[in-house]
Amino acid sequence: MDSEKALELVKHGATLLFLDVPQYTLVGIDTQIFAVGPAFKGIKMIPPGIHFVFYSSSTRDGREFSPTIGFFVDVAPSQVIVRKWNQQDEWLTKVSEEEEERYSQAVRSLEFDKNLGPYNLKQYGEWRHLSNYITKDVVEKFEPVGGEITVTYESAILKGGPKTAMEIALDTQMKKSKFTTSSTEQPKGNRFYYTSIPRIIKHKGMSGQELTSMNLDKVSPLT
Known part of the structure; x- marks a missing residue:
């Protein structure tokens, strides 16, 4: 890519x-x-x-990592989103409007250009394929209050059933993590808003074949 094209991007x-x-x-x-x-x-x-941004804090030697935290953004051309690391909580937090405007001007003046890694546009097609049905309305409907998504607040999904090796490893990691709350009740406002899917779907007037098909592929509650 030539320098003029790179600068335009x-x-x-x-x-x-x-x-x-x-x-x-x-x-x-x-x-x-x-x-x-x-x-x-x-x-x-x-x-x-629409993009999904995520991060995981590390120990000082870079060998162990906390559960991933992420959030969706819907960015416009030339938009600058600023986050600052909170050392105590190890989270990326928003800055004031005044700070965001000041830093945004600095970014547009290329003051931070050498410190910014480029988005790999060769992988953008893959993301567009994966996120084809994710719209701003969908994100706003399901994301937690505040927008931060982390498995730490979804511990209920690991309870009450058989666990795979990956789930056991995740459970162990969460128990060791400083992000895991000590309370047995996770803050509901920080949990993802999932669509409730009934275990058994029943509808009057449907044939046995139609009911079987609907219960095998429970797409209807999601549409």
Whole structure:
């Protein structure tokens, strides 16, 4: 890619500016992931539209990671989204409107350009295919209050049934994590709003074949 084309993509693409993120933290967007180095301050050249941003804090030696936290964004051309690392809670938090405007101007002036990793446009097609049915309305309907999504608040999904090796490993990781709340009741406002799917679907006037088909493929409650 020549320098003029790259500059055009930088100016017209959206930018995620992440401040004070510790080294070794894993930061990702869509199907891409970055290991934070000493100079990393975010991601540039992001195409407009819906994206999923996620991150996982690390121990100082970069060998162990916390449960992933993520959030959806719907970015416009040239938009800058600013988040700052909260050292105590190890979360990316929003900044004030005044700070966001100041940092946004700095990004548009290319002051942070050398510290921003480029969005890999070769992988964008894969993300568009995966997120084809995710719209802003869908995100707003299901995302938790505040928009932060983490399995820490979804511990109920690991209870009451057989566990795979992956689920056992996740359960162990969550118990060790400082993000896991000590209360047996997880904050409902921080949980994803799932659609309730009945265990058995019954409808009068339907044939046995239709009922069997509907119970095998329970798509109807989701439409």
